[in-house]
Amino acid sequence: MKIPPTLIRVLQRLPEAPPAFAVVAALNLVRRQLWPEEDFAWLEGRTVRLQASDIGCGLSYSFQRGRFVTSTQTPDVIFGASLADYWIIARRQEDPDTLFFQRRLSICGDTELGLQLKNLMDATDFSPLFEKIPQAIRLRFGI
Amino acid sequence: MSAATLPELICPAGSLPALKAAVDHGADAVYLGFKNATNARNFAGLNFTDAQIRSGIDYAQSRGREVLVAINTYAQAGRVKEWHAAIDAAADAGANAVILADLGLLDYAMRVHPQLNRHLSVQGSATNFEAVNLAQDYFGIRRAVLPRVLTLPQVEFVIKNTTVEIEVFGFGSLCVMAEGRCILSSYATGESPNTHGVCSPASHVQWLPQGNTMDTRLNGILIDHFEAGEPAGYPTLCKGRFEVNDATYYALEEPTSLNALSVLPELLRIGVRAIKVEGRQRSPAYTAEVTKTLRAALDAAADARYTVKPAWQQTLSKVSEGHQQTLGAYSRPWR
Numbered sequence: 001m002k003i004p005p006t007l008i009r010v011l012q013r014l015p016e017a018p019p020a021f022a023v024v025a026a027l028n029l030v031r032r033q034l035w036p037e038e039d040f041a042w043l044e045g046r047t048v049r050l051q052a053s054d055i056g057c058g059l060s061y062s063f064q065r066g067r068f069v070t071s072t073q074t075p076d077v078i079f080g081a082s083l084a085d086y087w088i089i090a091r092r093q094e095d096p097d098t099l100f101f102q103r104r105l106s107i108c109g110d111t112e113l114g115l116q117l118k119n120l121m122d123a124t125d126f127s128p129l130f131e132k133i134p135q136a137i138r139l140r141f142g143i
Numbered sequence: 144m145s146a147a148t149l150p151e152l153i154c155p156a157g158s159l160p161a162l163k164a165a166v167d168h169g170a171d172a173v174y175l176g177f178k179n180a181t182n183a184r185n186f187a188g189l190n191f192t193d194a195q196i197r198s199g200i201d202y203a204q205s206r207g208r209e210v211l212v213a214i215n216t217y218a219q220a221g222r223v224k225e226w227h228a229a230i231d232a233a234a235d236a237g238a239n240a241v242i243l244a245d246l247g248l249l250d251y252a253m254r255v256h257p258q259l260n261r262h263l264s265v266q267g268s269a270t271n272f273e274a275v276n277l278a279q280d281y282f283g284i285r286r287a288v289l290p291r292v293l294t295l296p297q298v299e300f301v302i303k304n305t306t307v308e309i310e311v312f313g314f315g316s317l318c319v320m321a322e323g324r325c326i327l328s329s330y331a332t333g334e335s336p337n338t339h340g341v342c343s344p345a346s347h348v349q350w351l352p353q354g355n356t357m358d359t360r361l362n363g364i365l366i367d368h369f370e371a372g373e374p375a376g377y378p379t380l381c382k383g384r385f386e387v388n389d390a391t392y393y394a395l396e397e398p399t400s401l402n403a404l405s406v407l408p409e410l411l412r413i414g415v416r417a418i419k420v421e422g423r424q425r426s427p428a429y430t431a432e433v434t435k436t437l438r439a440a441l442d443a444a445a446d447a448r449y450t451v452k453p454a455w456q457q458t459l460s461k462v463s464e465g466h467q468q469t470l471g472a473y474s475r476p477w478r
Contacts (some may be wrong), residue, residue, distance in 0.1 A: 037192065082350075092160075095429035098462045101374050110188050112345035119188030122426040122434055123158035 001082050008055050020059035020070040028066040034124050042116055047073035077109040084098040151414050152441055154434045155423040157189040162199040164431035166455040169438030174211035181229040182213045184423040185340030197236045207240035215264035217245045217337045227251055234259045244323055249282035263287040268323035272304035281309050286310055290322040294475045298415040308416035313403045315421020317380040319396055327380045331361045348378045375465050398465030404451045406473050407444035429462050
């Protein structure tokens with residue numbers, strides 16, 4: 001899928017904090033439903049950065065005392081991919097290893113932390129979440 | 144040839160969504176492992192808890208498919224109980240078989256859980272019919288997975304001389320194939336597949352981008368350098384590029400994937416009972432794509448007019464590691 005250029009321009013102009021807050025708020029909202037058995041001890045106090053390499057923006061988050069939080073610390077691991085490729089991975093259209101082989105996805109820093117996160121995403125059953133999204137939107141974005 | 148005699152398609156799952164993808168796209172059986180060193184894909188965040196295995200077995204068996212639990216590393220001194228516990232857990236969960244390499248574990252499984260099918264893992268390194276038949280005599284194995292070092296005539300020779308079901312690889316990343324005996328990664332990290340269930344443990348891997356190029360280091364040792372746009376491979380020593388006599392190249396082997404689509408009719412003809420797909424470390428997207436493709440090819444392979452469809456090759460090529468796909472040892476015209 002092509003990301004609309006207008007959206008990219010808007011994202012580039014936004015300060016980093018609001019999207020990061022939105023993401024951690026969403027993660028906290030769905031955490032118990034998506035990952036009921038996961039205590040995230042391996043993420044406690046660590047910082048993960050998702051960098052959208054094509055638009056030069058990103059967001060950093062961490063996990064502290066049972067909640068996802070935004071972070072301004074130096075990242076322990078940085079994922080790098082284009083916004084479109086993040087979307088492709090999220091929809092399970094492509095395997096992250098395939099994108100890694102093709103140099104479209106990079107993992108820099110603590111490789112084990114990155115792998116843990118990648119494998120958690122792979123192991124997550126997102127269907128309870130998608131069922132809450134109105135059908136019109138699901139069809140539009142192919143979810 | 145009737146559908147009843149088609150080899151089973153055995154697909155990999157590192158997670159519950161991958162297991163469901165394999166079942167939904169036509170796998171006859173799914174193989175998986177626990178979240179510990181008892182299997183050869185002991186990666187952070189990968190694999191199944193006891194509850195997830197039970198849930199996966201329920202999903203597969205209620206749809207008429209099997210679940211095979213890989214406990215295919217070698218039990219380490221002083222920690223044998225962990226491996227026994229894995230076999231017990233697989234039996235309790237109702238797995239259709241355990242895939243074992245360690246002779247002590249084969250013996251334990253046979254004595255404690257005689258009703259549980261035993262498969263000799265590729266890590267067991269049985270490359271001839273004598274070894275396969277020995278494992279049958281001593282441990283009553285139902286099936287043996289052959290290492291990826293045999294030509295098609297050699298596979299046929301094994302099949303002709305045993306009543307044990309023979310499983311071979313059909314697709315996936317290749318390694319140096321010293322299966323069950325590879326200690327190469329121990330040289331750099333002190334850990335190897337047999338002992339820790341992983342070569343190139345992620346805690347030892349560093350990817351270091353510098354502009355558009357990228358270095359890969361394993362425990363500080365530079366094992367590869369990728370120019371801009373050059374395809375990357377897994378960070379294993381065997382697929383690294385090294386300086387030998389003033390030349391820098393893949394001194395051991397180039398990252399390559401096995402693709403046996405073109406010899407599927409031969410595999411059917413010689414009586415292979417199961418075809419395995421590599422890749423428990425991959426995502427559900429990979430499992431879905433590869434299972435779908437192999438299913439379509441297998442269903443077509445019994446037809447005399449069988450040809451490999453370009454769309455199948457395209458799909459498999461996209462998810463492959465490395466620059467090329469090969470028939471591996473299956474075809475060795477120079478022999």
